[in-house]
Amino acid sequence: MEKLKPSGNNKEEHNINYIEGSSNFYKFEYKVDGKTVGRAYLFIIKNDLHQKPYGLLEDVFVEENYRGQGIGKKLVNSVILKAKELGCYKLIATSRLEREYVHKLYESLGLQKWGYEFRIDF
Numbered sequence: 001m002e003k004l005k006p007s008g009n010n011k012e013e014h015n016i017n018y019i020e021g022s023s024n025f026y027k028f029e030y031k032v033d034g035k036t037v038g039r040a041y042l043f044i045i046k047n048d049l050h051q052k053p054y055g056l057l058e059d060v061f062v063e064e065n066y067r068g069q070g071i072g073k074k075l076v077n078s079v080i081l082k083a084k085e086l087g088c089y090k091l092i093a094t095s096r097l098e099r100e101y102v103h104k105l106y107e108s109l110g111l112q113k114w115g116y117e118f119r120i121d122f
Contacts, residue, residue: 024045024046025041026041026082027040028040028078028082030071030074037062037063038063039075040057040058040060040075040076040079041057041058042055042056042057043055044083044086050089052088052089053086053087054089055079055083055086055090055091055092056091056092056093057083057094060075060093060102073108076093093111094117
């Protein structure tokens with residue numbers, strides 16, 4: 001758990017907690033006054049092509065009233081640090097094409113555009 005000091009004169013503390021669901025799943029939560037206002041997930045994926053696993057960053061979300069305060073950046077940074085700690089050789093993050101502000105956030109944290117994502121919905 002990382003304790004974060006809020007900006008300004010507000011004296012309460014904000015927390016990022018990660019909840020280990022298993023050896024390949026981590027949930028990160030950003031709380032304000034005990035209420036979860038942001039979250040992100042890290043999935044650890046192993047395959048036979050590499051000795052080390054890779055991380056998949058998923059479902060980064062910040063409640064609308066708390067956006068623009070750096071919470072998403074803190075959550076993604078926490079995921080990046082955890083992926084490094086776990087020995088991942090890369091971290092993948094996906095985002096819909098129209099979410100330019102998310103792309104800018106990811107790029108500001110060192111992630112690079114890298115190909116396409118393909119999917120099928122069921």
